[in-house]
Structures are given as C-alpha cells and as structure tokens.
Amino acid sequence: MILRLILEAVIAVLVISMVRSVIGIIAKALFQSAMRPSGQAPHRPPVSSGGELKKDPVCGTYISAATAIQKKVGAETYYFCSPGCREKFRT
Ligand SMILES: [Zn+2]
Numbered sequence: 001m002i003l004r005l006i007l008e009a010v011i012a013v014l015v016i017s018m019v020r021s022v023i024g025i026i027a028k029a030l031f032q033s034a035m036r037p038s039g040q041a042p043h044r045p046p047v048s049s050g051g052e053l054k055k056d057p058v059c060g061t062y063i064s065a066a067t068a069i070q071k072k073v074g075a076e077t078y079y080f081c082s083p084g085c086r087e088k089f090r091t
Contacts, residue, residue: 051064051065051066052064052065052066053065054068054079055079056068056079056080056081056085057078057080057089058080058085058086058088058089059081059085061081063079063080063081065079068080068081069081069082069083069085069086071086071089
C-alpha cells in the first residue's frame with residue numbers, strides 16, 4: 001500500500017514537471033512571436049551605420065567618415081571618395 005502511494009507520488013511529480021516544462025516552451029514560443037514586430041524589421045537611419053558624412057573637396061561627393069580615405073593637412077582632416085581624388089587634392 002505504502003509502496004503504491006510512493007510510486008503514485010513519484011509519477012505525479014514526473015508528470016507535473018513534464019507538463020510545466022512543456023507549458024514553459026509553449027509560453028516562450030508565444031511570447032517570442034508576440035514580441036516580434038509584424039513584418040517590420042528594426043529600422044535604423046543610414047547615418048548611424050556609416051557614421052558622419054564628409055564632403056570630398058575634389059568631386060563634391062558625400063562619403064561617410066568611417067569608410068572615406070583620409071588625409072591630414074596640418075590640423076585639418078580631409079575626406080575623399082577614392083584614392084584618385086586624394087591624389088588630385090593639393091593644398
Ligand atoms: Zn571624389
């Protein structure tokens with residue numbers, strides 16, 4: 001009798017823990033799908049990825065400071081779109 005009660009208690013504990021883990025997985029999946037914006041990718045302005053925009057003094061093109069070719073002349077830093085523009089630039 002006592003053995004059967006213990007067995008039933010063990011089974012009950014196992015079933016409860018299984019059910020809880022399944023509910024947890026379902027709840028997590030539901031939560032993630034609810035949190036995901038519908039069809040909208042996180043929108044970021046293009047400036048934040050490329051950094052500050054600088055003007056090429058040779059051809060007048062605007063390039064991001066992060067990717068531009070830089071040339072320091074004294075205290076000034078000039079930004080160029082290409083090595084060709086940098087070569088053309090004379091101070
Ligand atoms: Zn240029």
